[in-house]
Amino acid sequence: xxxxxxxxxxxxxxxxxxxxxxxxxxxxxxxxxxxxxxxxxxxxxxxxxxxxxxxxxxxxxxxxxxxxxxxxxxxxxxxxxxxxxxxxxxxxxxxxxxxxxxxxxxxxxxxxxxxxxxxxxxxxxxxxxxxxxxxxxxxxxxxxxxxxxxxxxxxxxxxxxxxxxxxxxxxxxxxxxxxxxxxxxxxxxxxxxxxxxxxxxxxxxxxxxxxxxxxxxxxxxxxxxxxxxxxxxxxxxxxxxxxxxxxxxxxxxxxxxxxxxxxxxxxxxxxxxxxxxxxxxxxxxxxxxxxxxxxxxxxxxxxxxxxxxxxxxxxxxxxxxxxxxxxxxxxxxxxxxxxxxxxxxxxxxxxxxxxxxxxxxxxxxxxxxxxxxxxxxxxxxxxxxxxxxxxxxxxxxxxxxxxxxxxx
Amino acid sequence: xxxxxxxxxxxxxxxxxxxxxxxxxxxxxxxxxxxxxxxxxxxxxxxxxxxxxxxxxxxxxxxxxxxxxxxxxxxxxxxxxxxxxxxxxxxxxxxxxxxxxxxxxxxxxxxxxxxxxxxxxxxxxxxxxxxxxxxxxxxxxxx
Ligand SMILES: [Zn+2]
Numbered sequence: 001x002x003x004x005x006x007x008x009x010x011x012x013x014x015x016x017x018x019x020x021x022x023x024x025x026x027x028x029x030x031x032x033x034x035x036x037x038x039x040x041x042x043x044x045x046x047x048x049x050x051x052x053x054x055x056x057x058x059x060x061x062x063x064x065x066x067x068x069x070x071x072x073x074x075x076x077x078x079x080x081x082x083x084x085x086x087x088x089x090x091x092x093x094x095x096x097x098x099x100x101x102x103x104x105x106x107x108x109x110x111x112x113x114x115x116x117x118x119x120x121x122x123x124x125x126x127x128x129x130x131x132x133x134x135x136x137x138x139x140x141x142x143x144x145x146x147x148x149x150x151x152x153x154x155x156x157x158x159x160x161x162x163x164x165x166x167x168x169x170x171x172x173x174x175x176x177x178x179x180x181x182x183x184x185x186x187x188x189x190x191x192x193x194x195x196x197x198x199x200x201x202x203x204x205x206x207x208x209x210x211x212x213x214x215x216x217x218x219x220x221x222x223x224x225x226x227x228x229x230x231x232x233x234x235x236x237x238x239x240x241x242x243x244x245x246x247x248x249x250x251x252x253x254x255x256x257x258x259x260x261x262x263x264x265x266x267x268x269x270x271x272x273x274x275x276x277x278x279x280x281x282x283x284x285x286x287x288x289x290x291x292x293x294x295x296x297x298x299x300x301x302x303x304x305x306x307x308x309x310x311x312x313x314x315x316x317x318x319x320x321x322x323x324x325x326x327x328x329x330x331x332x333x334x335x336x337x338x339x340x341x342x343x344x345x346x347x348x349x350x351x352x353x354x355x356x357x358x359x360x361x362x363x364x365x366x367x368x369x370x371x372x373x374x375x376x377x378x379x380x381x382x383x384x385x386x387x388x389x390x391x392x393x394x395x396x397x398x399x400x401x402x403x404x405x406x407x408x
Numbered sequence: 409x410x411x412x413x414x415x416x417x418x419x420x421x422x423x424x425x426x427x428x429x430x431x432x433x434x435x436x437x438x439x440x441x442x443x444x445x446x447x448x449x450x451x452x453x454x455x456x457x458x459x460x461x462x463x464x465x466x467x468x469x470x471x472x473x474x475x476x477x478x479x480x481x482x483x484x485x486x487x488x489x490x491x492x493x494x495x496x497x498x499x500x501x502x503x504x505x506x507x508x509x510x511x512x513x514x515x516x517x518x519x520x521x522x523x524x525x526x527x528x529x530x531x532x533x534x535x536x537x538x539x540x541x542x543x544x545x546x547x548x549x550x551x
Contacts, residue, residue, distance in 0.1 A: 154458045156422035156432055158514045160544055162411060163502035164420065165492035172504055172514075176484040179527045225487035225522075269464060277504050277512055278457050282484070 021262075021298045022117040028250035028257035029109075029406065031060025031243035032371040037206050037362035040134040041237035046078045048239035049129035050086045056241040061254030062123065067243075069094035069115060069124030071108040073365065075101055078129055094121035102312060102396025103287075105366025106404045110263040112244035122246050128367040129239030136237070154272045167232055167315065169274040170398060171224040174317040177283040178226055183320075183335040185226065189217035191316040192230040192359050194341040199356025201346075202382040206234050207360040231316040233358035240367035242374070258377040258391070258406040262299035266291030267400040274398040285318075287401045288325040288394065295403050296327070301390060303327040306405070308351050308376045308385040309392040310369035313358045318397050319344075326394065326403070346383045354383040369393050370404070377408045409500070410518045410546075411538075417495040419539055431459040434473040439543050442535045444476040446511055457511035478533035479550065480507040487522050505531060505547055518548045 033055025035041070035048045057064055067089050070080035080095050096111045098104035108126035115121050158164065163172075178188070196212035199205035212230060220229035250257035268286035270279050279286070296302060303326060311322045320334025328350060329337045337343055344352040355361045355372035362368050373391040375381040388408070395402035413419060422436050438445030447456040451468035462469050483506040491498045501522055506512045517525065518534055531547035538544050 153431055156424065157435070157458060158502075159420035159424075159493075160422055160538075160542065161502055161514055161516050162488060162491075162493060162496040162500060163486075163514050168486055168488060168492060168502060171486040172484050172502070175486055176504075176527070179484070222487070222489045224489060272458065275514070277484075277514065 015294075015297065018298060018300075023110075023113045023263055024261060024298060025259050026247050027113040027116040027244050028247055028259045029242055029370070029374045030245045030250045030253045030255060030257055031056040031062065032241070032374050033057070033059055034204075034240045034364075034368065034371060035238045037204060037236050037238040037364070037368075038133070039206070039235070039237065041131055041136065044136070045076070045129040045131055045239065046082055046086070048237070049078045049083055049127055049241070052129065052239035052241040053083060053087060053125055053127060056125070056243045059255065060243050060245070062243065064089055066123050067125055068092055069112065069121035071095070071111045071124060071126045072097045073101075073104045073108070073128050074099040075104070075365075076128060076130070094124065100396065100399040100401070102314060102365040103399040103401040105312065105370060105395040106263060106393055106402035107265055107395060109242070109244060109260065109370065109404045110265055110402055113260045113263045116244060116246050122249055124244045125241055126244060126367070127239065127241040128365045130365065131237045132363060133235040133237045154275065158275060165224075166274055167224045167227055170315045170318070171227045172275070172277060173282055173398065174315065175226050177317055177321060180283045181332045181335055185218045185228070186214055187335045187339050188226075188231060188316050189214040190338050190341045191313070191319045191344075192217050194338070194345045195313065195353050195357050195359040196230075197341075197345055198354050198383045199360030202355050202361060205356040205361040206236060207356060212360075227315060227317075230359070233314045233363040234360060236362040236364060238362055238364055240364045240371055242367060242370050256378050256408065258374040258408070261301065261390070261405045261407050262295050263402070263404045264291050264294040264298060265400065265402045266294060271400070276398065283321075284331070285321050285325050285397050285401075287399065288322055288397060288403075291394070291401050291403045292326040295405055299405050301405060306350065306390050306392045307388040308354060308373070310353055310355075310357060310373050310394070312366050312369065312394045312396050312401075313353060314363070314396065316359060319352065322394055322397070326392070346385065351383070351385050354381050354385065366393070366395050373404070373406055377406050409521060411500040411516045412497040413495055413538060414497060419495045419542060420493065421539075421542055431461065435459065438473070438475065439535065439545050444478050444507070444513070444533055444545055445473045446476050446507070446509060447471050447473055455509070455511045457513075476507050476509050476511075478507075480505045480531060480547075482525065482527055482529040482531060483512055484527060485525055501525060503547065513545070516544070516546045518546045520549055
């Protein structure tokens with residue numbers, strides 16, 4: 001059943017002709033902006049988002065009036081209408097929203113790049129703002145359903161058993177993954193340690209001045225077995241904005257453009273929100289596999305072409321799992337890839353999560369990972385990969401997901 | 409071990425999921441009669457788990473509910489050391505049980521210590537009245 005299930009993935013449906021993929025190289029990320037990353041912002045999400053968008057517009061060397069599109073996260077508590085009213089953006093001709101929590105991160109770029117390739121807009125803001133750490137919900141309508149009480153049928157089958165949070169949901173996959181591939185807590189710790197090494201070079205990271213050892217990881221407080229404290233991302237208050245513009249416009253702007261070679265999404269059948277426990281195999285992430293297959297197809301690149309990668313890491317086991325699903329190693333070999341850290345740290349074969357990412361920089365639902373991928377193309381990362389030409393970013397896991405490949 | 413509850417806190421009830429909950433009604437009706445009911449495609453026999461309005465294999469809308477034997481194996485498990493909900497006293501385990509018929513369900517264990525809990529362990533269903541209006545199918549060691 002195991003082999004049959006995996007083989008089924010390869011029987012792909014028909015795809016549009018590659019030459020019809022208009023997104024390739026027709027848009028670029030031209031501006032990035034962020035607030036500070038903290039445990040208590042002391043202000044509203046709307047205020048932080050406005051600050052981040054203004055910083056991104058300034059970074060790009062754009063006029064605020066040139067913004068004509070917005071792509072938001074379905075889960076965000078702010079919206080383009082109120083952001084534009086505060087920032088004095090006179091008009092928009094394109095706006096969209098992307099679902100599935102952190103799975104939306106690179107989806108925002110898919111929407112922006114596709115809209116630009118289609119000529120619907122020219123200069124689009126993608127953003128995320130969240131007071132995840134302090135839980136401040138300024139502007140939130142009282143009684144807005146949270147993820148815990150969303151009207152999702154399947155939740156009725158899991159919440160009565162106390163199985164009711166993302167760390168718990170992911171721990172169930174992780175438990176099976178570690179079992180199937182004989183991985184230990186020490187193996188997993190290397191993922192968190194390397195992310196921390198990178199964060200220790202990044203003054204904007206929440207854990208900038210806090211080194212971390214494998215020993216500390218395996219002795220840390222158990223949150224939800226098998227996930228310990230440092231296997232989980234760092235709850236953060238903050239906002240990040242990314243500006244996508246047409247390649248033509250990008251050439252005239254202030255920064256070196258990070259051209260979008262490909263931006264793809266993937267859903268896989270028999271899915272449930274972070275609890276797809278009913279597929280023949282649950283030690284993989286088929287959404288990521290489909291997203292990756294499509295990315296390699298439309299871009300013509302292969303995994304070994306990639307110079308630097310930012311893998312979505314709400315929880316540490318997701319990095320080895322994605323190394324497998326995006327084709328950087330064979331199935332079941334992701335943990336080997338991470339063990340000891342040499343292959344994934346700066347200077348290694350595939351430097352991963354060079355800002356410290358969700359585990360150690362900040363948890364901004366993947367948008368801080370996109371900003372870091374852009375810095376790698378510009379040559380301005382605090383853990384810069386020399387001559388990085390191709391920079392990969394992936395979106396949230398256990399849900400419909402997304403990925404982008406940037407080039408210089 | 410077994411889950412212990414804070415008596416003054418309400419355990420999340422399946423009915424909280426409103427009208428959509430209807431697709432699982434036969435499952436929860438079965439639990440009241442101490443049975444684990446599973447939905448199966450009447451046309452091709454594919455298990456519809458979680459319950460679905462249509463068979464993803466043959467697209468038939470004809471389905472039937474059948475009682476599972478109630479035996480299976482631990483497929484995966486986790487221990488909550490931090491409570492995500494005020495009704496549950498920590499620590500407690502959530503398990504994914506693969507029933508002998510094939511489908512998997514999320515549940516809790518009864519009387520199994522976490523240090524003896526392991527993937528592949530054979531288990532059988534037991535029914536626990538956790539609140540006046542809520543019975544849950546849980547799993548204990550076989551025999
Ligand atoms: Zn069928």
